[in-house]
Amino acid sequence: MSITQNLTISISSSSSPFLAPSNFNSRSQVSLNAKRVSICKCVATPQEAETAYKTKVSRNENIGKLQAGYLFPEIARRRSAHLLKYPDAKIISLGIGDTTEPIPEVITSALAKKSHALSTLEGYSGYGAEQGEKPLRSAIASTFYPDLGIEDDDIFVSDGAKCDISRLQIVFGSNVKMAVQDPSYPAYVDSSVIMGQTGLYQKDVQKFANIEYMRCNPENGFFPDLSSLSRPDIIFFCSPNNPTGAAATREQLVQLVRFAKDNGSIIVYDSAYAMYISGDNPRSIFEIPGAKEVAIETSSFSKYAGFTGVRLGWTVVPKQLLFSDGFPVAKDFNRIVSTCFNGASNISQAGGLACLSPEGLKAMRGVIGFYKENTNIIVDTFDSLGFKVYGGKSAPYVWVHFPGQNSWDVFSEILEKTHVVTTPGSGFGPGGEGFVRVSAFGHRENVLEACRRFKQLYK
Amino acid sequence: MFSPDSLQPRMMLVNRFSCTLKNQSVKIGHCSKVPRNVNMEKLQHGYLFPEIERHELLHLKKYPNANVIDLGIGDTTKPLPTIVTSRMVDFVRGLSTAEGYKGYGPEQGEKALRKAIAAEIYKNLDIKPSEVFVSDGAQCDISRLQAYIDSSVIIGHAGKFVDRIGKYENIEYMTCGPQTDFFPDLHTISRPQLIFFCSPNNPTGHAATRKQLQQLVDFAKVNGSIIIYDSAYSAYITDNSPKSIFEIPGAREVAIEVSSFSKLAGFTGVRLGWTVVPEELLYSNGFPVLHDFNRIVCTCFNGASSISQAGGLACLSPEGLNAVQSLVDYYMENARILVNALTSLGLTVYGGKNAPYVWVRFPGSKSWDVFAGILENTHIITIPGSGFGPGGEGYIRISAFGQRDSILEASERLKYLLYQEKL
Numbered sequence: 089m090s091i092t093q094n095l096t097i098s099i100s101s102s103s104s105p106f107l108a109p110s111n112f113n114s115r116s117q118v119s120l121n122a123k124r125v126s127i128c129k130c131v132a133t134p135q136e137a138e139t140a141y142k143t144k145v146s147r148n149e150n151i152g153k154l155q156a157g158y159l160f161p162e163i164a165r166r167r168s169a170h171l172l173k174y175p176d177a178k179i180i181s182l183g184i185g186d187t188t189e190p191i192p193e194v195i196t197s198a199l200a201k202k203s204h205a206l207s208t209l210e211g212y213s214g215y216g217a218e219q220g221e222k223p224l225r226s227a228i229a230s231t232f233y234p235d236l237g238i239e240d241d242d243i244f245v246s247d248g249a250k251c252d253i254s255r256l257q258i259v260f261g262s263n264v265k266m267a268v269q270d271p272s273y274p275a276y277v278d279s280s281v282i283m284g285q286t287g288l289y290q291k292d293v294q295k296f297a298n299i300e301y302m303r304c305n306p307e308n309g310f311f312p313d314l315s316s317l318s319r320p321d322i323i324f325f326c327s328p329n330n331p332t333g334a335a336a337t338r339e340q341l342v343q344l345v346r347f348a349k350d351n352g353s354i355i356v357y358d359s360a361y362a363m364y365i366s367g368d369n370p371r372s373i374f375e376i377p378g379a380k381e382v383a384i385e386t387s388s389f390s391k392y393a394g395f396t397g398v399r400l401g402w403t404v405v406p407k408q409l410l411f412s413d414g415f416p417v418a419k420d421f422n423r424i425v426s427t428c429f430n431g432a433s434n435i436s437q438a439g440g441l442a443c444l445s446p447e448g449l450k451a452m453r454g455v456i457g458f459y460k461e462n463t464n465i466i467v468d469t470f471d472s473l474g475f476k477v478y479g480g481k482s483a484p485y486v487w488v489h490f491p492g493q494n495s496w497d498v499f500s501e502i503l504e505k506t507h508v509v510t511t512p513g514s515g516f517g518p519g520g521e522g523f524v525r526v527s528a529f530g531h532r533e534n535v536l537e538a539c540r541r542f543k544q545l546y547k
Numbered sequence: 548m549f550s551p552d553s554l555q556p557r558m559m560l561v562n563r564f565s566c567t568l569k570n571q572s573v574k575i576g577h578c579s580k581v582p583r584n585v586n587m588e589k590l591q592h593g594y595l596f597p598e599i600e601r602h603e604l605l606h607l608k609k610y611p612n613a614n615v616i617d618l619g620i621g622d623t624t625k626p627l628p629t630i631v632t633s634r635m636v637d638f639v640r641g642l643s644t645a646e647g648y649k650g651y652g653p654e655q656g657e658k659a660l661r662k663a664i665a666a667e668i669y670k671n672l673d674i675k676p677s678e679v680f681v682s683d684g685a686q687c688d689i690s691r692l693q694a695y696i697d698s699s700v701i702i703g704h705a706g707k708f709v710d711r712i713g714k715y716e717n718i719e720y721m722t723c724g725p726q727t728d729f730f731p732d733l734h735t736i737s738r739p740q741l742i743f744f745c746s747p748n749n750p751t752g753h754a755a756t757r758k759q760l761q762q763l764v765d766f767a768k769v770n771g772s773i774i775i776y777d778s779a780y781s782a783y784i785t786d787n788s789p790k791s792i793f794e795i796p797g798a799r800e801v802a803i804e805v806s807s808f809s810k811l812a813g814f815t816g817v818r819l820g821w822t823v824v825p826e827e828l829l830y831s832n833g834f835p836v837l838h839d840f841n842r843i844v845c846t847c848f849n850g851a852s853s854i855s856q857a858g859g860l861a862c863l864s865p866e867g868l869n870a871v872q873s874l875v876d877y878y879m880e881n882a883r884i885l886v887n888a889l890t891s892l893g894l895t896v897y898g899g900k901n902a903p904y905v906w907v908r909f910p911g912s913k914s915w916d917v918f919a920g921i922l923e924n925t926h927i928i929t930i931p932g933s934g935f936g937p938g939g940e941g942y943i944r945i946s947a948f949g950q951r952d953s954i955l956e957a958s959e960r961l962k963y964l965l966y967q968e969k970l
Contacts, residue, residue, distance in 0.1 A: 140829060141800045144771025145740045147830035151839045158845040161654075186650040191642045199639040199854065206817070207632040214622040214815040218597075247683055247818075247852070254847035258690075261584030278846045321581045352580025381577040396650040397853035398642075399683075408576055411583035420587045426594040428690035433683070433852040434816035435635065531645075 150284045153296070159274045159515040160184045166499075167509050174507065180538045182466075183509035185330070185484065185527045187394040189458060191439075192451030195393055198442030202435045218431045219422065220245025220402070227444040228402050232362075232387070236374040242406050242418070244425055245440070247399040247432045249360050249388040250275050255428060256356060256384065256403070257283040259420045260322060267300035267320035269312060271331055271516030271523070273358065276324040294518040303519050306478060306489070310334035314343060319351045325373075326358035328365060331516045331525040332487045333479015335369040341376045348382040354409065354417070355383040360401075363392050363456055365482040380406035384417070391484065392452045393443045400436040459484045462535045463528035469539040470526075473546045484528040487513070491522055498524050506541035589715070591708055595934040596620045602918075603928055610926065616957045618885075619928035621749065621903065621946045623813040625877060627858075628870030631812065634861035635854050654850045655841065656681025656821070663863040664821050668806070672793045678825055678837065680844055681859075683818040683851045685779050685807040691843050692775055692803065692822070713937040722938040725897060725908075729753035733762060738770040744792075745777035747784060750935050750944040751906045752898015754788035760795045767801040773828065773836070774802040779820075782811045782875050784901045799825040803836070808855075810903065812862045812871045819855040878903045881954040882947035888958035889945075892965045903947040906932070910941055917943050925960040 156162060163183045171179060191199075205211025219225065225243040246252040253275050262284035268276045280286055280299060287297025295301055300320045302312030310332050325344060327336040336344070348355050357373035365371060373383045388401035405418040442448045467480040476489040490498045495512035502510055502524070511527070513520030528535065592598055599619050607615065641647020655661065661676040682688040706717030714720055719739045721731030729751050744763060746755040755763070767774050776792040784790055792802045807820035824837040861867045886899040895908040909917045914931035921927050921943070930946075932939030947954065 142829045143773050144831050145773050147834050190648045193643045196639050196643040200636045203632050203635040206627045207629045212626040216816050248849045250849045354579050354581050397652050399852040410578045412580050415583050430684045430686045433818040435854050
């Protein structure tokens with residue numbers, strides 16, 4: 089008893105509230121006796137942190153499960169490090185899918201008009217509807233979902249698909265299981281981890297526990313073998329696909345909808361690249377009969393109008409989509425949008441409306457055509473060098489096969505030897521290993537120059 | 548579960564789906580097997596302000612010719628200063644040019660804006676630009692910080708709603724009333740992890756004193772709590788009350804500050820705000836909170852609109868700061884008019900001095916009833932105090948964001964009504 093008292097006295101003389109007598113429990117007592125130290129440490133901490141004040145708020149362990157930073161900031165970091173090493177290098181970025189071409193004037197003049205109007209009495213507007221301005225919702229419905237039974241109020245305007253993906257995760261909560269394509273856009277997995285839907289990362293297989301990874305590779309035509317899946321609650325499906333560039337066929341999507349129907353799953357369909365489709369592949373999941381009962385669709389103006397910085401997108405949640413108790417998913421999504429969001433910028437929305445005018449659509453198709461031509465150039469280059477190349481037909485991404493090689497090594501080699509930034513396939517999931525994604529967003533001369541350098545490296 | 552055979556004929560004619568809500572009507576069509584998020588079920592109503600709007604719409608249906616004056620939702624009404632909009636116009640025109648086009652920006656915000664916020668808003672407070680995260684508004688960042696009452700419910704921290712007391716069981720409600728100068732009695736609070744504190748306060752209008760905030764910071768330090776300090780109305784302070792929690796020694800180790808251009812500059816529709824996460828703020832295991840907030844911002848967000856940010860930068864120029872101050876002064880003059888009008892009727896009125904909100908006491912009445920009575924008899928929209936929590940019962944919030952003539956008209960109508968009621 090006296091030993092404990094002595095220790096208690098020395099503890100309370102320390103400054104940390106952690107070590108106040110009331111926190112002293114029997115377990116610490118045992119470890120103290122074993123250590124025979126006069127200052128007790130309840131938690132092992134790095135040297136620097138010992139003296140720093142710590143709150144008692146525990147870190148969200150879900151964020152702790154993430155392995156590294158989000159993929160694209162990592163790529164940016166590597167690019168910056170490379171620039172430090174080679175300050176005179178003319179780095180060409182075909183990594184992050186960032187648009188480069190100016191926004192057509194028909195669209196920016198609408199942005200300018202709205203910006204200016206905000207300084208006038210008649211033109212000023214404050215808070216808008218969180219779901220988006222009615223004319224824009226209506227234009228989205230009629231432009232992208234004509235004759236598909238999608239109504240104006242099924243459309244929720246966002247500040248981008250990436251943001252809506254996380255808002256959807258908040259709607260679903262932690263108690264659902266997700267399936268993703270493998271490889272896939274990193275936001276699906278990362279947002280699932282943060283939400284607490286997954287278990288820990290398993291280093292040996294490079295996967296998080298409790299996510300169903302649906303392998304998509306050349307052998308299965310980049311469409312997963314659904315028969316091998318155990319039932320997920322939510323299925324993230326992106327078509328045309330980032331990063332593989334694959335556009336699902338009608339037959340494949342019928343299968344997917346059927347699978348979701350049979351299993352009571354909800355598809356979150358990412359159609360951000362639909363306007364890049366070359367063939368007659370479906371542009372929207374809602375072209376498939378029955379999809380309104382099983383699917384949500386999310387999309388964006390980013391890659392159509394160069395709105396990557398302007399920030400505008402949308403999500404379609406049909407009224408027919410119900411939780412297991414019959415409660416409409418749209419009602420909960422609306423609640424999230426009203427509580428955790430305050431609407432997309434009114435200026436961006438004015439720009440969006442101009443995008444969907446006849447002139448705006450024509451202008452957007454022009455820019456999309458430009459990036460598609462870039463994609464052709466990149467595809468031809470790698471083709472001519474004897475690589476197996478995928479994608480590039482219905483998406484601004486070229487998925488290049490480097491069999492047997494580690495994709496981060498290939499990424500590093502390309503960066504080191506050609507000063508071109510790409511994205512390593514494994515950044516999109518273990519199914520991306522052995523591939524590199526080359527994005528086709530760039531000024532024409534940069535794309536041509538990059539291709540010249542690839543030819544040099546791989547000749 | 549009902550089989551299709553038992554469907555009423557008139558249900559079949561309806562093209563829309565009805566859902567089965569416990570005791571309600573027949574379910575038509577496919578139901579997924581995805582369970583609804585149990586935390587969403589705990590929410591009691593829709594979010595407060597859309598609910599108010601619903602009441603307004605019903606009122607307009609009843610009185611289609613009524614000249615409704617909205618002193619409810621705190622929505623700004625004055626046009627933006629031209630220095631701000633002309634900067635945005637220039638930026639936007641630049642987006643059509645090769646030199647001026649900008650794609651994705653850093654998720655944390657443009658460097659120049661982060662620097663300007665640190666330099667202008669946090670002058671002499673040693674906030675680094677790297678500690679400033681630009682957002683599309685405080686409401687959005689609060690969810691990203693994952694813990695306001697409503698989003699706290701959604702995330703699952705709040706526990707169940709207890710009807711009898713009108714509170715969620717896992718949330719500590721710190722009553723702020725005039726008897727304690729609108730500052731909670733911290734001695735009665737059991738140790739919370741996160742403390743949400745808004746000053747100047749929405750809805751009461753009270754700006755915490757330096758002494759009160761020192762108490763709060765000390766309380767947080769002793770208990771290991773993190774303060775999430777909402778300073779969205781700091782520009783409205785007219786006396787010496789602190790404008791930032793970081794004016795208080797020790798705050799860097801215990802506080803995050805969230806703020807917005809909405810009420811500062813009329814950006815309610817433009818969407819721009821910021822959050823300050825000091826480097827010294829650590830989780831219990833020593834991990835910096837800033838690191839995780841950065842990860843959230845990179846994963847769940849893609850930055851505020853570049854156009855909004857250009858406008859924000861203009862707001863923080865010397866000319867811009869003068870211009871937005873004029874807007875603030877205008878609204879505060881509105882507040883003075885409202886305070887005078889209501890005080891002249893013998894009502895007990897709080898706020899209106901350091902915030903654009905007037906907090907009016909209506910003892911013995913249910914606030915939703917007072918709200919309804921004011922709406923019915925004067926066509927003025929206010930907000931019932933209980934919408935902000937049980938501590939708001941017996942109060943009405945009146946916002947001062949209207950156009951001057953609406954404010955004057957509203958004052959007259961209220962004077963008339965309340966004078967009548969006294970007779």
